[in-house]
Amino acid sequence: MKESVCCIQRFHKKGYGTGKSPGFSKPLHVIGGVIGDELIVEVKTKQRAFIKQITHLSPYRTVPKCSHAPSCGGCSWQQVDYLFQLEQKQQRVHELFACFIKEQFILKSILSCDQIWQYRNKMEFSFSQDRSGQQFLGLIFAGSRGHVFNLQECWLVSVWFSSVVAQVRLWWKQSGLSAYRLDNTGSLRTLIVRQSLSTSDRLVMLTVSGRPEYALNKQQIQQFIQKILLTAPEPEKVSIFLRIQQAIKGQPTQFFEMHLHGPDHMLEKLNIEGKTLTFKISPTSFFQPNPRQAEKLFSSALQAIQGPKKHILDLYAGTATLSIVFAKIADRVTAIELNPHAVFDAKVNKELNHIKNLEIICGDVGSKVQELKNDPDFIFPDLVIVDPPRTGLDGKAIKALLELRPQEILYISCNPVTQAHDIQLLMPKGYQLVLLQPVDQFPHTVHIETIALLRLF
Known part of the structure; x- marks a missing residue:
């Protein structure tokens, strides 16, 4: 070099x-x-x-x-002063949206994070092996092509996460199993660990290969369970799952889950403007990784909207977190989500929080919007909420928004680059960006969450 x-x-x-x-x-x-x-x-x-x-x-x-800083790819800015991190994120958002800045547009100051350490409720760790058979369980080296290092600590989560990784590493050495490889050989793929920040619930999910010759036997599974339970102050509250990932060339990847121990879910609570909401989280369901900052995010989003609304449509609804938050200002809320596991959790969350004016629909956003529009009793929404994945809105979703033409669109994004691109497509159709609120969900990383409010003029 x-x-x-x-x-x-x-x-x-x-x-x-x-x-x-x-x-x-x-x-x-x-x-x-x-x-x-x-x-x-x-x-x-x-x-x-x-x-x-x-x-x-x-x-x-x-x-x-x-x-592990700065070689760990999990967070690239631990060596950067936190206030300077916020300045850099604010500047980045300003640069991305500079072309939208007009008299009626408000770019708010970034919402900082009160708790900048141990704020995450979920991490995913990877298994890897080199040619000599040396085992690695942890995160990816920064700047590498998927090279994993043996994680000893992580300040983004509680110390329990490191304890779980350490125990699973011991189990792995004793198990005789190998890490999954790109040639579709080996058994162990990933380890997902979740811990509620508001309850004592914890969840661990081991993902393994779906090839029969690499399946885990009963003894290996039992030993895995015992190692996890050693880490927990309340073993009966730890949910443990085995997820089988079946990858067959030329076919869609399939997943099968086995519930091994404890409850079949965990609970997380959010306090939004003085009201406590409870959410069920299944092992594969998405939930905001920083719950305390999510409270700020959702409160800010709610404050951006002037209610009441007749009908709110929530696309990419996930476990219906936003639908439940916004139900208080609407006569009716309709949530659409593709993932059936998330839809099941959404329906449970609706009951847990006693929400009566929410309908939850499972299916593709584009096709379900078309079905709704064809219903003679359909009331066109005056507000549509979108919180898409990092890739942004797909063509069907953009088309659906333009056909629905709500008076307002609330666009929450974990990737302001794709968000700016999507807003650029909506503006020629009569929408203007009136408010943008950056939120620092992930201190010590470059990631930025943004709340955008668009209004039809």
Whole structure:
């Protein structure tokens, strides 16, 4: 590897420090670099480098808590002062939406996170093995192509997560099993760990290969359960699942779940504007990974809307969290979600929170909207809520929005890049962006959540 000098001038979209270096025509992306750093780096590829020595400390640099920083790909900004993280995220949102800024547009200041450590309620860890058979269970190295390191600690979650990883690693060594490989051999794929921040519920799910020759036997499964229970202060409240992932070439991947121990779900609670709401979370259902900050997110979204509304339509509804939050300002709410497991949880959540004005529909957003429109009794929504995956709205969803033409669209996004792209498609059809609220859901990472309100003019 070649050594070079590099002065960090900005951040890469993945959080790396970026700067020019003598002898290189393109800027270098330095893992762990901070704006204002002067560094001696080792250049691994044409543009990627690692810090060998810091010759001048950035005023925005701080000491990370975690021993894995900055090489861990889980969070790239532990070495960046938190207030500077917020400034960088606010600036990023401003740059992405600069072309939308008009007199009626309000870009609010980013909502900071009160708890910047141990804020997550879910992590997914990977199993891996090298050619010599050495075992790795943890997260992915930053800048690597899927290389896993053995995780010892993680400051984004409670210490229980690390205890689970340690016990599963011991079980793995004794089990005789191998990690799953891309050639569809091996058994162990991923380990998902969840812990409620408002109840004592915990959940662990081991994902394994669906090939019969790599199946776990009864003894291996029982030993896995026992290792997990060793970590728990209340073993009876730990939900344990085995998920079988069947990947057959030329066919859609299938998943099968086995409930091994404890309750078949966990509960999480959110306090939204003084009201406590309870949500059931199944092992594969999506729920906001930072519940305390989700309370700020949902409260802010609710405050952006001037109620009451006759009909709110919630697309990509998941477990109907937003539908339940917004039911208080609507005569009627309709939620559409494709995942049947999430729909089942949504219906339970509706009952748990005594919501009477919510209808939950399972199916594809585009086709279900068409079915609703063809119903003679259908009341067109005056507000549509969308909270899509990172890829943004698909063509069917955009088409559905334009056909429904609600007076307002509330677009919540975990990826402001795709959100800006989608809003650009909606604006020529009469919509204007009137409010944008950035939210810091994930301190020490580059990720930004944004609430956008569009209004039909």
